[in-house]
Amino acid sequence: MRTAAHNRNAVNAAREITLAQLDGSQRQGRWKGPAFEAVLLTAIFVAILTLLAVILWALTAGWERLDLNLLRNMPSGMASRLGESGMQSAIIGTFYVMVGLIVTVVPLGVSAAIYLEEFADHDTWYVRIIEINLRNLAAVPSIVFGILGLAFFYRGGLSLGSVVYTGSLTLTMLVLPTVIVTAREAIRAVPPSIRHASMGMGATKWRTIWHQVLPSSIPGIVTGTILALSRAIGEAAPLIMIGAATFVGWNPDGPFEGSFTVLPVQIFFWSAQANTDFHILAAAGVIVLLGMLLMMNSFAIWLRNRFTREW
């Protein structure tokens, strides 16, 4: 506790000095501070403007179909029904795929991260290869994971066919590196003093990790999971590869049976139709997708705040 207070004092002092310098109390490079700030502001502005443009476009283009039928009804391909067509099967499909993804990717990713941080010997060649691979995997285009999913989950090894869990597994491969890397950062950020204290009290390594390290790194792990899910929820290409359908007029039977569809595939298909009424639905779908993403992330942030500790 003492050290924490000292640290905080030191940080505050450093911040004051930096602020004083940026303030321009120094004669040299007086313009650099404001210029830097302007660059940073522009960067934020560009990011926010892009998001706003997407939301505005989708709202305008999809406005006439942003109603409850969207949630209540199944998709329709019939011109006479487009006014009532919904996307329930795609919403539920997306939800199922995401749940399957979370229950698979979090245990896998966190276990891998714990091994790499707490157990692995970083001097051995195989650990190095694993680390290099992890970093490269994060940059592989998503369609490649679609092909992998088709070869090993849809056909081949698991032969699950085109079901919800095939989608979850394919997306798991896609975002696993993100989860591992962020979980490692989170585990590394737990102060060694905590581990030492726990071991000093006679706890085993397993107990130290389970009762001290893991709970303390939950906020970081959750942040990584948010990033991973946000990427996965918008993927269409790998799921089309493993046979996510463009028309499913019922909700998925379960994780291992029956065909399914997800919002991005539905949106992609609708936006590619000749009949422009479908484009309104596609735009409305974008809003629904953003809404789902927002709800998912809000829950994750709530979870993160619950577990945040201060050292």
Add this chain to the structure above:
Amino acid sequence: MNRTAFRRAAVPGIAALALALTACGGSGGTDADVPEGLSGEIKIDGSSTVTPHTIPAAELFFEATGGSVKVPVATSGTGGGFAKFCAGETDISMASRPIKQDEADICAANGIEYVQLGISNDGLAVAINNDNDWATCFTVDELNAFWADGSTVSTWQDVNPEWPAEEVRLFGPGHDSGTFDFFTEVVNGESGNINTGYTDIGEDDNAAIEGVAGSVGAMSFVPLSYVLESGGKVQAAAIENSSGECVEPSLETVRDGSYEPLGRQLFIYPSGSALERDEVKAFIEFYVANQEEIALEAKLIPLTDEQVAEVESRVAELTAS
């Protein structure tokens, strides 16, 4: 009668919809000829041109069977669809061109038997910019000069000296597309023969419309429905047919066959093993019997009476055996 059934079914709410359909079950809607007690799942994959046609069929059949036969429709393109079909992974494949020899060979190697059924008509439109007032009628040879592999055409004048020196920009679908195969075969003499300088827009034909609308010298080939539904963003050029007449593509000229050689039939390919299942037989019968209403719902071109008679006799043969 059928039209009334459609309208009644458009009541919002899944439960209400099911109720409405049960209610018109007796009054002779589209479900009149569907036997009772069917169940199962019929997997369909394939052409993005045939997909909008198959979805209303799948949707109505699902309702006609009271939700016990599910017909999921996926869209991997004609080639992608046959790849899955010939691996035995789907029951019916949708195609905007007849099956190719190498695909048929794979099907044969895997013991997959199939039949080809023409399910609707489609015209392939040559889309040009609205400001293009010179290309009033293309001959197939002229199209070939633009699109063939090794074409050196860079301005319109290179093809026809009467045309302006406007720069040519070509947009077209990707190699997995049946539309691509069909056009290249008819215009360039060989499926897959293409001017390598064209812009590949994948399976999204609207992108081709946008591309053509964006530059005066642009040209593309897309299913006719995309031009008709674009709300006048682009125009469809007339093509000189084999009797030397310039014919513009329209629902009528495609259906009566005067728009050629770019008029075509769209197909479904049920597999032999799928046809042994009662629900697949019933679905095929349903699809063919209601093809006109379905085509109208999908804004595609229904079969002619002759074509209907031909397909119906095929289906009768198949379901009898």
